[in-house]
Amino acid sequence: xxxxxxxxxxxxxxxxxxxxxxxxxxxxxxxCGSFTRWSExxxxxxxxxxxxxxxxxxxxxxxxHQYKFFVDGEWRHDEHQAYVPGEYGMVNTAFLPTDSNYxxxxxxxxxxxxxxxxxxxxxxxxRVTDGTFSEGLPRISDADVxxxxxxxxxxxxxxxxxxxxxxxGKVVALDVDxxxxxxxxxxxxxGIFMAPLWDLCKGQFVGVLSALDFILILRELGNRGSNLxxxxxxxxxxxxxxxxxxxxxxxxNGNGTVFSTRFIHSGPYDNLKDIAVKIxxxxxxxxxxIHYSSEQASFLQLLHLASLSGILKCLCRYFRHCSSSxxxxxxxxxxxxxxTWVPKIGESNRQPxxxxxxxxxxASALNLLVQAQVSSIPIVDDNxxxxxxxxxxxxxxxxAKNRAYTHINLDEMTVHQALQxxxxxxxxxxxxxxxxxxxxxxxxxxxxxxxxxxxxVRRLVxxxxxxxRVEGIVSLRDIFKFFLGG
Numbered sequence: 175x176x177x178x179x180x181x182x183x184x185x186x187x188x189x190x191x192x193x194x195x196x197x198x199x200x201x202x203x204x205x206c207g208s209f210t211r212w213s214e215x216x217x218x219x220x221x222x223x224x225x226x227x228x229x230x231x232x233x234x235x236x237x238x239h240q241y242k243f244f245v246d247g248e249w250r251h252d253e254h255q256a257y258v259p260g261e262y263g264m265v266n267t268a269f270l271p272t273d274s275n276y277x278x279x280x281x282x283x284x285x286x287x288x289x290x291x292x293x294x295x296x297x298x299x300x301r302v303t304d305g306t307f308s309e310g311l312p313r314i315s316d317a318d319v320x321x322x323x324x325x326x327x328x329x330x331x332x333x334x335x336x337x338x339x340x341x342x343g344k345v346v347a348l349d350v351d352x353x354x355x356x357x358x359x360x361x362x363x364x365g366i367f368m369a370p371l372w373d374l375c376k377g378q379f380v381g382v383l384s385a386l387d388f389i390l391i392l393r394e395l396g397n398r399g400s401n402l403x404x405x406x407x408x409x410x411x412x413x414x415x416x417x418x419x420x421x422x423x424x425x426x427n428g429n430g431t432v433f434s435t436r437f438i439h440s441g442p443y444d445n446l447k448d449i450a451v452k453i454x455x456x457x458x459x460x461x462x463x464i465h466y467s468s469e470q471a472s473f474l475q476l477l478h479l480a481s482l483s484g485i486l487k488c489l490c491r492y493f494r495h496c497s498s499s500x501x502x503x504x505x506x507x508x509x510x511x512x513x514t515w516v517p518k519i520g521e522s523n524r525q526p527x528x529x530x531x532x533x534x535x536x537a538s539a540l541n542l543l544v545q546a547q548v549s550s551i552p553i554v555d556d557n558x559x560x561x562x563x564x565x566x567x568x569x570x571x572x573x574a575k576n577r578a579y580t581h582i583n584l585d586e587m588t589v590h591q592a593l594q595x596x597x598x599x600x601x602x603x604x605x606x607x608x609x610x611x612x613x614x615x616x617x618x619x620x621x622x623x624x625x626x627x628x629x630x631v632r633r634l635v636x637x638x639x640x641x642x643r644v645e646g647i648v649s650l651r652d653i654f655k656f657f658l659g660g
Contacts, residue, residue: 189233199226200245202616207241209234215504240265247616318501326657330447335463338484345476347372350413358388367567370462381437385570389540439464446485450654482650487627507622508615512656513648529554536592537584539564552635552644559642563610612637626650
C-alpha cells in the first residue's frame with residue numbers, strides 16, 4: 175500500500191489516494207476494510223506485466239484503517255505488512271497522517287509463501303443458497319439492492335428498442351408454407367435458434383419457429399404410437415404443423431403447462447424494461463421488434479430480434495464507467511440471490527440443478543430440457559466436474575445437419591454421441607471451450623454481467639476452481655429477474 179501526492183477534498187476532509195497491493199497471485203482478488211464499513215468488496219486488477227500482483231487505488235481520509243483481502247473466495251491478510259488481531263480475525267493496518275506527502279511503501283516483491291488463510295476470521299461470511307442469506311460480513315444491505323434496482327429500472331424505462339438496432343445486420347424470417355424439414359435446415363445453416371413466421375396471405379407475422387418446436391417434433395417422431403412419420407416432416411409445411419395438426423397446441427411440458435403459440439412482439443418505441451419484462455413473463459428468448467407504418471396500416475417492417483443479451487449489453491455499456499452507482503456490482507455472485515445452485519447437504523427441500531452424464535440417452539436430455547424448462551444442461555463426470563453442456567439453442571438444430579434426425583434412435587443415442595454430431599472434428603477443443611462458458615462463485619456480479627453480454631453467451635456454469643465441479647449456473651434470465659424483482 176502506498177499513497178499518492180495528489181489529495182482530494184470532500185466535505186472539508188482531505189482524501190489521499192492509497193494504493194493497495196496483493197502480490198501473491200490469485201484468480202479473483204478483492205479489498206475490504208474499515209473504510210468501506212466492511213460491507214463492500216473493491217475489485218483489484220492485475221498489474222500490467224505482473225499477473226500475480228493485484229492492485230487498487232482508493233481515496234482515504236487521514237487516520238487509522240484496517241483491511242484484508244478476499245482471494246478466490248477466501249479471506250486473507252498480508253503478514254509482510256503491519257497486522258493485528260481484530261473483530262474479524264487477523265487484519266492488516268495502515269496509518270495515514272494528515273501530510274499527504276507521507277508515503278508508506280509496500281514491497282510487492284516480498285515473498286508470500288507463508289500466507290495466512292483466515293477462513294474463520296469472517297466466520298459469518300455471506301453464503302447464498304437459493305437466494306437465502308446467512309448472517310455475515312461482507313453482506314449486501316437491502317438499501318444497496320433497492321438502490322441498484324431503482325437505477326437499473328430507471329435506465330431501462332428511459333431507453334427504447336431503437337437503441338438495440340445494430341448499424342448493419344440481417345433478420346431471418348420464415349414463410350409458413352416452408353416444409354418443416356427445410357425450415358430447420360435454415361435455422362442450422364444460419365446459426366440461429368428461432369425465426370419469426372410470415373403468412374403471405376394474411377400479410378402479417380403469425381408466430382415463431384424455435385428449437386423447442388424441433389424438440390417436440392423429435393419426441394413425437396420417436397413415439398412408437400404416434401401417427402407422425404418422417405415423410406410428414408419432409409413434406410408438410412410449418413402451417414400444417416402449427417394449424418392443421420394443432421400439434422404444438424396439444425403438447426405440454428410434463429407439468430401440465432401448455433406451450434403458448436401466440437405471437438409476441440414489441441414496437442421500436444417500447445422501452446427496454448417493458449421488453450425485458452415481456453421476455454421474462456412470456457417465457458420466450460427473443461421478442462421481434464416490428465414497425466407498423468402509420469400511413470399504411472398494412473405496411474410493416476421486421477427491424478430486429480430483441481433479447482436479454484442485447485439489453486444487458488446496453489446496461490453494461492452505460493454503467494461501465496460509473497459502476498459505483500450500482501452498489502451490488504462489486505459483490506461476488508455467491509453473496510447475491512441470483513442463479514441456481516447445487517443444494518448443500520441437508521437442503522432436501524431444494525430442487526436439484528439439472529445435470530446429466532455423457533452416457534445418458536438423448537431422449538432423457540430432451541425430456542429434461544422440456545420438463546425442467548431450462549435452456550441448457552451441464553454434462554458432468556462421476557465427480558460432477560464439467561465436461562460439456564447440452565444447449566437447446568444450438569445442439570437441437572444441429573440434428574438437422576445432414577438429416578441426422580432421420581437415422582437416430584433417441585433412446586439409444588447418448589448425449590455424448592449427439593454432441594459429436596454437431597461438432598466439427600477438426601476443432602473440438604476450440605468449440606468446447608467456447609461452448610462451456612464458466613465462472614467462479616467469487617467472481618463479481620459486474621464481471622458475470624460483462625461475460626453474459628457477449629454475443630451467444632446465455633448462461634455461465636459456476637464451477638469450483640481447479641476441479642471444475644459444477645456448483646451452479648447463472649443465466650441472463652437470472653440477472654434480469656434479480657434486478658427487476660421478478
